Amino acid sequence: MFRVAVVRFPGSNCDFDSLNSARRAGTEAYFVWHRDTSLEQADAVILPGGFSYGDYLRSGAIARFSPVMPAVQRFAEAGGPVLGICNGFQVLCEAGMLPGALMRNSRLTFVSRPVDLKVEQTDTAFTNGYERGAILRMPVAHGDGRFVADEATIRKLEGEERVVVRYVAPDGSTCIETPNGSINDIAGISNDAGNVVGLMPHPDRASDAAIGNTDGLAFFTSVLDWSSANARTR
């Protein structure tokens, strides 16, 4: 069975949402503690949302040096799929596994509400189950979600089509104001191989029909198809 490791840091609070979403997608999902140094034969890894280490210093700055992170880094370098959601995205940026950084929201408020997203890139481990251009609705809940990077990095991300999801208006047009002031309305990006994806919105909170939204479920099912398609190269 396909094994998904959900890494728990002190202060993770979407660990169960990620675990349950991965299980609903038909995988065998389990927790890995941040002090562990093994991913226990994982086929995919999720870094969940929350406030690891109380967001001390900077969001994700301390979690990035957890004992488990070298294993996560090796796993990603070998082509293993890694998804960072919200705080998990911040950890991936701090670790240098994705470019850029997440800074304080431009309006200084913690934003917790549903947002609309456009799927810009489907050739990734976590979005291949979507149609390109699909409009999704899922919640954001963050204070530090403003994606920034230097101009050259932004040009590279856009040029290589590594912006995975972008904040849009409900009809898919450019939104008047993003929740956080991100450059180019960027909500999520991938590495160049497409196996590492990070985003601020929460697909893990939008993957259960019981709460009225399954727009995010394909993030968790996509990885099954990606892994079987990439099995030979891995």
Place this chain on the structure above:
Amino acid sequence: MTYRVHVRVVPRAGLLDPQGQAVEHALSALGFREAANVRIGRAIELDVTAQSAEDAKARARVMCDKLLANPVTEDYMLEVEG
């Protein structure tokens, strides 16, 4: 020897600093029209055991590059006491 090291971390010039802007507006509202270009960062103080002040500074620089400042978004300044 132990040296007291003062680290100042500030958002890189050119990057939006909404906290700085909000404080600048507040200062202006209080009548401090002479205040401009407010930037808000953080101050970190630590003791560093080293052979010399220069060594202490060099070690603190490595700490900044690795953890204390984010190379993508922040600049830092170091001062060593004594």
